Amino acid sequence: MASKKVLLQNINWCKGCGVCVGFCPKQVLKIEDDKCVIAYPDKCIFCKQCELRCPDNAIYIGGIDNGL
Amino acid sequence: MNCNETTKNYYRVDKLPHIWCPGCGHGTLMNAVVRAVEKLQLNKDDLVIVSGIGCSSRAPGYLDFNTLHTTHGRALAFATGIKLANPKLHVIVITGDGDSSAIGGNHLIHAARRNIDITTIVFNNNIYGMTGGQYSPTTPYGDFATTSAYGNIDKPFDLCSLAQGAGSTYVGRATAYHVTLMQRLIEKAIQNKGFSFVEGLSICPTYYGRKNKKGDAFEMHSFYKNNCVDIRVVEKTPEKGENKILIGEFHNDPKPEYTESYQVIIDKFQGMGGN
Numbered sequence: 176m177a178s179k180k181v182l183l184q185n186i187n188w189c190k191g192c193g194v195c196v197g198f199c200p201k202q203v204l205k206i207e208d209d210k211c212v213i214a215y216p217d218k219c220i221f222c223k224q225c226e227l228r229c230p231d232n233a234i235y236i237g238g239i240d241n242g243l
Numbered sequence: 244m245n246c247n248e249t250t251k252n253y254y255r256v257d258k259l260p261h262i263w264c265p266g267c268g269h270g271t272l273m274n275a276v277v278r279a280v281e282k283l284q285l286n287k288d289d290l291v292i293v294s295g296i297g298c299s300s301r302a303p304g305y306l307d308f309n310t311l312h313t314t315h316g317r318a319l320a321f322a323t324g325i326k327l328a329n330p331k332l333h334v335i336v337i338t339g340d341g342d343s344s345a346i347g348g349n350h351l352i353h354a355a356r357r358n359i360d361i362t363t364i365v366f367n368n369n370i371y372g373m374t375g376g377q378y379s380p381t382t383p384y385g386d387f388a389t390t391s392a393y394g395n396i397d398k399p400f401d402l403c404s405l406a407q408g409a410g411s412t413y414v415g416r417a418t419a420y421h422v423t424l425m426q427r428l429i430e431k432a433i434q435n436k437g438f439s440f441v442e443g444l445s446i447c448p449t450y451y452g453r454k455n456k457k458g459d460a461f462e463m464h465s466f467y468k469n470n471c472v473d474i475r476v477v478e479k480t481p482e483k484g485e486n487k488i489l490i491g492e493f494h495n496d497p498k499p500e501y502t503e504s505y506q507v508i509i510d511k512f513q514g515m516g517g518n
């Protein structure tokens with residue numbers, strides 16, 4: 176069975192700058208207690224804007240489809 | 244480690260998170276460097292990253308290549324030594340605006356003049372961030388810094404024009420927002436056999452942004468999004484470039500490379516059989 180894409184984060188590396196929150200086209204993310212949290216993972220369209228722009232490599236798309 | 248494959252393969256993940264402030268554009272630009280290296284599928288052992296001193300120059304500490312953190316402004320001098328000692332290596336210099344154009348200004352122009360095969364990537368944040376926000380040679384006229392409390396009266400360098408004027412054979416500019424363009428420029432710069440210069444306009448929300456009321460990191464990214472125009476667009480319709488920051492590939496004109504010219508001299512005299 177093909178694995179699904181998922182939005183993942185490394186909360187220990189996140190500095191809460193809010194760049195990912197600003198560029199997310201679907202408002203999936205928000206800042207809580209100076210850290211980014213994935214508030215609405217179901218709305219994610221895996222566009223990778225957050226992964227591309229995060230200065231801290233703290234958010235990324237994982238579980239990439241294995242081609243099956 | 245909880246991160247993507249690129250980070251796992253090319254970073255010293257045990258050294259992360261990095262020292263840079265929240266929202267600093269340097270992290271994004273460093274990622275562009277890594278993605279360019281990944282795209283070109285360069286062997287990690289054939290790549291050397293050299294840096295000087297400053298915020299930008301912390302980058303090699305986090306990258307899993309052969310890395311060298313040198314003295315202030317002298318990254319290009321060390322890089323020249325590395326390239327001459329082993330011309331097979333790909334040498335990338337990561338430097339800042341102050342490190343490359345103030346403290347290391349002479350090294351920059353002469354490395355460019357020689358056309359030695361080094362890829363210089365400048366993370367330009369318009370300020371000396373690490374030492375507390377003093378104005379740098381690229382702080383725009385009239386802008387504020389801790390040492391220009393009434394506005395900066397120095398005119399800024401156009402680093403790309405400087406590098407091109409000094410003889411650099413590949414010159415380009417992108418920003419922390421235009422990160423895919425940055426990656427493409429770095430790829431071409433690494434492939435260029437000669438001195439390549441890529442300026443990455445970074446953002447410094449902590450000092451430059453705060454002193455000049457530029458907003459948070461997202462607003463500073465948005466400024467680049469709304470105020471940068473690709474040089475190819477301006478060549479077709481010049482009025483679109485008015486009061487805008489030009490980005491893109493400015494100059495690509497290969498010329499004889501320094502270490503190759505040097506090897507020709509070595510071969511000539513070794514061929515004479517004097518020993």
